Every structure is written in C-alpha cells, then in structure tokens.
Amino acid sequence: MAFLELHNLAKSYGRVQALRDVSLRLEPGAIGLVGNNGAGKSTLLKVLLGLLRPDAGDGSILDLSILHETARVRGLVGYMPEITATVPLLKGAEFVTLSGDLYGMPHREARRRAHEVLNYVGLGELRYRRLDEYSSGNLQRLKLAAALVHDPQLLLLDEPTNGLDPSGRTAMLRTVEDLIAETGKSVILCTHLLGDVERICEQIVVLREGTVILSGKMDNLKQATSRCYDLMWDGDGTEFVRALKRAGTEISTLSTRSNSPNSLHATQDPETDTKSENSSPSIQGSRNLRGRNANTIRVTVERDWATHSFFQMAKESGIILRRLKPVEENLHDLFLRVTAHDSLDQFRGLPSPALELGESNSHDSA
Amino acid sequence: MSLSPSEQSSGIDLARYHGWHGTLRNRWAGCLAMVRVSLLQVIRRKLYWLVLALGFSMFLIYWSLIYALAQLNLPEFSEQILSRFQFNVSPTPGVESGYVQFMNQQSVVVMLLLALSGSQLVGADFRLRSLTFYLSRRIDRGQYIVGKLLAVSTLISALTVLPALLLFFEYGAFTTGREYWLANWQVIPAVLGYGAVMCFTLSLMLTTISAYLQKMAPIAITWSCLFVLLKTIAVKMARETGNSHWLLLDLWSNILFTGRMFFGVFPERNDGLVVGMNHAIAACSVLVIVCTICTFLLVRRVRAVDVVE
Numbered sequence: 090m091a092f093l094e095l096h097n098l099a100k101s102y103g104r105v106q107a108l109r110d111v112s113l114r115l116e117p118g119a120i121g122l123v124g125n126n127g128a129g130k131s132t133l134l135k136v137l138l139g140l141l142r143p144d145a146g147d148g149s150i151l152d153l154s155i156l157h158e159t160a161r162v163r164g165l166v167g168y169m170p171e172i173t174a175t176v177p178l179l180k181g182a183e184f185v186t187l188s189g190d191l192y193g194m195p196h197r198e199a200r201r202r203a204h205e206v207l208n209y210v211g212l213g214e215l216r217y218r219r220l221d222e223y224s225s226g227n228l229q230r231l232k233l234a235a236a237l238v239h240d241p242q243l244l245l246l247d248e249p250t251n252g253l254d255p256s257g258r259t260a261m262l263r264t265v266e267d268l269i270a271e272t273g274k275s276v277i278l279c280t281h282l283l284g285d286v287e288r289i290c291e292q293i294v295v296l297r298e299g300t301v302i303l304s305g306k307m308d309n310l311k312q313a314t315s316r317c318y319d320l321m322w323d324g325d326g327t328e329f330v331r332a333l334k335r336a337g338t339e340i341s342t343l344s345t346r347s348n349s350p351n352s353l354h355a356t357q358d359p360e361t362d363t364k365s366e367n368s369s370p371s372i373q374g375s376r377n378l379r380g381r382n383a384n385t386i387r388v389t390v391e392r393d394w395a396t397h398s399f400f401q402m403a404k405e406s407g408i409i410l411r412r413l414k415p416v417e418e419n420l421h422d423l424f425l426r427v428t429a430h431d432s433l434d435q436f437r438g439l440p441s442p443a444l445e446l447g448e449s450n451s452h453d454s455a
Numbered sequence: 456m457s458l459s460p461s462e463q464s465s466g467i468d469l470a471r472y473h474g475w476h477g478t479l480r481n482r483w484a485g486c487l488a489m490v491r492v493s494l495l496q497v498i499r500r501k502l503y504w505l506v507l508a509l510g511f512s513m514f515l516i517y518w519s520l521i522y523a524l525a526q527l528n529l530p531e532f533s534e535q536i537l538s539r540f541q542f543n544v545s546p547t548p549g550v551e552s553g554y555v556q557f558m559n560q561q562s563v564v565v566m567l568l569l570a571l572s573g574s575q576l577v578g579a580d581f582r583l584r585s586l587t588f589y590l591s592r593r594i595d596r597g598q599y600i601v602g603k604l605l606a607v608s609t610l611i612s613a614l615t616v617l618p619a620l621l622l623f624f625e626y627g628a629f630t631t632g633r634e635y636w637l638a639n640w641q642v643i644p645a646v647l648g649y650g651a652v653m654c655f656t657l658s659l660m661l662t663t664i665s666a667y668l669q670k671m672a673p674i675a676i677t678w679s680c681l682f683v684l685l686k687t688i689a690v691k692m693a694r695e696t697g698n699s700h701w702l703l704l705d706l707w708s709n710i711l712f713t714g715r716m717f718f719g720v721f722p723e724r725n726d727g728l729v730v731g732m733n734h735a736i737a738a739c740s741v742l743v744i745v746c747t748i749c750t751f752l753l754v755r756r757v758r759a760v761d762v763v764e
Binding site for chain 1: 471472473474496575585592593761
C-alpha cells in the first residue's frame with residue numbers, strides 16, 4: 090500500500106524551478122529525504138504539509154489529496170520544524186497543550202495528552218519549567234512531543250538531531266526508532282545527517298535540483314551498490330584507470346570511509362588537488378597516500394565482477410596493485426556519487442542517470 | 456502469579472507510547488487557544504501587572520462608589536454624587552453618558568498597555584519565529600490573524616467593555632424597580648458597539664505594527680507617534696489653518712467619535728474645535744481606510760513567513 094504518492098509535481102518560484110516532475114510512490118515506514126541545499130526538500134515538505142500548492146501535478150498522502158484536503162492532511166501529520174519555534178513565557182506542558190489545541194483537539198484532551206507525550210519523550214520531570222530554561226536537546230524533545238500530541242499517522246521531522254550533542258542525538262534517534270517500532274507510525278526524516286537516515290530509515294528519497302534522482306528501499310540500495318573496492322597502486326595509473334572505465338566500472342574518489350560519514354561534503358586533500366591538475370582527467374581526484382606514485386581510488390563494479398580482473402588490468406597497465414580491499418558502500422558514499430554525478434561526468438563523458446532502486450540499479454545506469 | 460485483567464487495566468505505563476482516538480474539532484477553535492495563551496503571556500510579565508492595576512483601579516473606584524451610595528440608601532442623591540465624578544448613569548440631552556466617559560478614561564490605559572504588550576502578543580511570534588509553530592499546526596494564516604486580533608481585542612474588552620457593563624449592571628441592580636433598566640437599556644448595545652470599534656481598530660493597528668516592528672521600543676514609539684503626535688499635529692494645524700478637516704489626522708479621537716455614535720452623542724471637543732455629525736462620519740471613513748491598509752499589510756507580512764525553512 091502506498092501511503093504517499095506524487096505524480097509529476099512541479100513548483101517554481103519565478104524563474105527558479107524548485108520541483109521538477111517529481112513522481113514518488115512510498116510505502117509506510119521510515120523515509121529519509123535528503124539532498125543538498127536548494128535541492129527542493131523544503132518545497133516538497135511544504136507541498137506535503139499542504140502549505141504550498143504545486144504549479145502542476147497532484148498527489149495524495151494517507152489517501153488524502155494534497156491539493157484539496159490540506160487541512161485534513163495536517164490533522165494526520167505531525168510536523169517538527171527545524172528551528173526552535175516555541176512560544177515565549179509558556180511552560181513545557183502548556184506549549185504541548187497549545188499544540189494539541191491548534192491541531193483541533195478538545196482542550197481537556199489536549200492537556201491530558203500533553204502530559205502523556207511529555208512523559209513518553211522523557212520530559213516528564215521538566216514539564217512545568219518555562220521554555221527558556223530548556224536545553225537544546227530538551228527543546229528538540231519538546232518539539233517532538235508537540236508534533237506527537239494528536240497522535241498523527243505520519244511524522245515529518247525536519248533535522249530532529251540538529252544542534253544536539255552525541256548523547257542527545259543518540260537519545261533522540263532512539264526515541265524515534267522506538268516510536269516507529271512500537272506504533273508503526275510513518276516518519277519522513279529530512280536531514281543532512283546521512284548517518285541518521287541510515288540508522289532509522291527503510292526508504293530514501295534523494296533530491297537534486299528539484300528532481301528525484303534516487304528513491305527506493307534502503308535494502309535494495311545497499312544490495313545494488315555493495316560491490317565496491319578500494320584500490321591502491323604504485324606507478325602511473327592513467328592507463329589502469331582507462332582500462333577500468335572501459336570495463337564499465339564506476340570510479341569514485343571523492344571520499345574515504347575515514348572522512349566524516351555525516352558530512353555531505355567530501356574532504357579534498359590539497360596535495361591531491363595539486364596533483365590532479367597535472368594528471369590526466371581520468372585520474373583526477375586520486376589521492377596520494379604514500380609518496381608521489383601511490384594512488385587510491387574507489388571502484389564500484391557489477392555484482393558478477395571477477396576480482397582477478399583488477400590484477401589482470403594492472404598487469405596490462407604496467408602497475409603493481411598494493412591494496413585491493415572490498416568495502417561496503419555506505420549511504421554517504423552513495424549520496425556523494427549520485428549527487429556529484431555532473432562533476433564526475435565531465436571526466437567520463439557519461440550522461441547523468443536517474444536511479445530507481447528496485448527497478449534498475451546504479452550499474453545499469455552507468 | 457499472573458495479574459487479573461482488572462489489575463492489568465488499572466496499571467499505568469508512562470514509558471510506552473499510547474495512542475489517542477478522539478475527534479478533532481473545527482480549526483477555528485484554535486483561535487480560542489491563541490487567545491488563552493496570549494492572555495497567559497501578558498499575565499506572566501510583571502510589567503503589565505502595573506498597567507492592568509492602573510486600568511482596574513478606575514473601575515474599582517466607580518464600583519465602590521456605586522456600592523457605597525447604595526448602602527447609604529440615598530437614591531435621590533446618588534446620581535448627583537456620581538455626576539460629580541463625571542459618571543452620569545442617566546444621561547440627559549447635552550450631558551454625556553458616564554459609561555462613555557468611563558470608556559474614554561479607560562482608553563488611556565488601554566493605549567499604554569497595548570504599546571507595551573504588542574511585542575509580547577504579536578511581535579514575539581515573528582521575532583522568535585513562533586509563527587512557524589502556529590502555522591505548522593492545522594490552522595491557516597487567516598485563522599492565525601483572527602486569533603491574534605481576538606487576543607488583543609480580549610485585552611481591550613477586559614479594560615473597557617467588561618467593566619462598563621459591570622458598572623451598568625451594578626447600578627441597575629441597586630435601583631428599585633425596572634425603570635432604570637427600561638430607560639437605559641440602550642447602554643448595552645452602545646457599550647458593545649463602542650467596544651467593537653475600539654477593539655477592531657486598535658487590535659488591527661497593533662497587530663500590524665507589531666508584526667513589522669516586533670520589539671517593544673519601536674512599537675511603543677510608533678504607537679505614541681500615531682496616537683499622541685498625530686493628535687498634537689492635527690489640533691495645531693486645525694487651529695492655525697481654521698480647517699477642521701485636519702482633525703481627521705487624530706486617530707485616537709476618530710475612534711472615540713466613531714464609538715460615541717453608538718450612544719447618539721456628538722459633543723464638542725475639549726479643545727474647543729467644533730465637531731458635528733459630518734465629522735463623525737468622516738472620522739469613521741478615516742478608520743475604515745486605516746483598517747483596510749492595515750489588513751493588506753498584515754496579510755502580506757504573515758504570508759511572507761516560511762513555515763518550512
């Protein structure tokens with residue numbers, strides 16, 4: 090059963106096209122919505138909340154039209170905003186009660202329910218404190234309680250772990266995980282922290298420039314992209330890289346697993362950049378690890394790829410492989426590979442594909 | 456040993472999530488919640504206690520006076536004594552109703568309270584981005600605006616309409632027979648009408664100004680300019696040029712004159728400038744124009760706020 094369906098959704102602000110032909114069909118569960126700044130995440134959230142009418146296309150959420158039943162949609166959706174949008178001078182319980190009132194709950198019910206959800210998110214002891222006395226972590230929990238007060242079927246969480254310390258982040262994620270496991274609620278997690286998405290979500294939607302470039306189940310995604318290798322060699326690898334590309338592999342060198350897995354931005358080694366300027370386009374971005382001739386790349390291959398082919402190619406290219414290490418591509422690597430397609434394509438001369446996991450995989454598109 | 460079903464149902468488990476299966480009310484009910492919370496916010500700031508105390512002191516004085524006169528049981532003198540305090544409970548032609556006077560006196564305190572509380576009631580929603588919270592719930596922008604107007608109006612009514620009606624009922628309750636009620640029943644719709652003009656115009660103006668300026672100092676300065684500086688300029692210009700149309704710049708008096716129309720009185724200004732029926736209608740027109748501009752600006756300002764950032 091699809092609980093969220095969008096058909097050819099488009100929205101523009103003047104000349105800026107925020108959403109282009111967005112079509113999605115998502116099943117209930119935890120869904121990660123990711124994309125770079127300006128990718129169209131906020132616009133999509135506004136459309137889902139019924140705050141913005143799309144220029145074209147239509148869709149439904151929980152079997153309600155996002156065009157014609159916006160008020161009812163918001164009655165079934167709990168939204169936790171990214172910013173600290175609280176009402177000054179109120180106490181925790183009053184704030185959550187107000188949230189229930191604004192959702193349309195009878196006041197007495199809202200008040201009772203506020204205490205219940207505050208206990209659930211772990212703020213039972215702090216419910217009579219003024220909001221200006223809450224820490225950032227507690228404010229995030231409070232916002233979650235305010236979104237949960239009317240027992241929505243879907244939670245839209247916008248950067249729920251933003252500004253939290255590691256323990257606060259873990260606690261928040263655990264609460265959301267428990268909520269999904271206990272109640273079966275659907276959650277759309279909109280975040281820049283791919284670690285959070287990887288931990289919680291079963292499905293993912295990646296947006297780039299208003300277009301859905303990747304959507305589907307996380308399991309399919311991992312299955313489809315699990316054959317990756319880190320290769321390191323001594324000598325001039327130009328011919329080797331060319332051979333790899335001719336064999337249909339996908340080369341990605343924008344990040345390593347040692348880089349921060351939660352950052353969307355790859356850390357570039359200045360030395361690498363200098364080197365890449367002087368090298369051929371096919372090995373741009375390769376990382377100098379051990380002296381001038383030691384290079385490393387990450388290669389994504391098809392599932393039936395024979396590992397010894399690497400040695401064969403290396404031998405034919407006149408280099409010695411110093412490392413061949415299978416790695417599991419995580420969401421961070423995949424995100425960078427998918428969203429950085431344009432920049433990589435200029436070196437490869439390949440078209441930028443849209444990936445639909447479950448129907449085709451990244452290798453097919455490459 | 457296993458628990459019986461009654462023991463199991465009587466237990467509580469706060470650590471687990473419990474669903475809610477009620478029915479949601481109409482979205483307009485959210486406006487009432489906004490009113491309640493806004494009043495709570497005002498009560499929680501000690502600065503406003505002082506102004507509220509000032510506002511209620513006048514009411515308490517009149518209340519006590521009426522009560523004391525009723526206890527002295529001197530019905531033939533009570534009206535005269537009250538009129539000495541500018542409170543004519545049974546106005547005669549040419550003499551303004553005490554309820555009008557009372558509401559005029561109260562409007563000074565209302566102006567002061569609104570100048571100080573605008574930042575709290577409305578400005579904070581924009582400054583601290585609480586508006587995102589409101590608009591991400593079920594209410595829409597129109598309902599938010601109505602909720603805020605109702606909140607400010609409630610505050611104004613609590614200092615003007617409600618005390619005036621209470622004084623009317625108190626005096627009536629202490630008179631013998633039904634004569635007072637029958638002779639003065641028009642006071643009720645007149646007080647309500649005057650209150651409605653005051654509430655609508657002042658709440659709309661305050662909400663608009665606070666939505667744009669947000670902080671207490673700029674709101675208070677602008678408020679003072681609109682109601683005190685413009686009044687001074689209007690009177691000066693009318694005196695210097697001999698053209699009473701300049702008086703239409705005086706927004707505060709425009710509200711008072713429009714409100715007085717409900718009592719059917721068009722008295723002279725205390726600065727000696729002549730005002731008649733035409734001026735009252737012109738004053739009403741000015742208020743309509745001001746309110747239209749405020750509505751346009753307020754809607755524009757609220758629409759500019761992004762719920763998802």
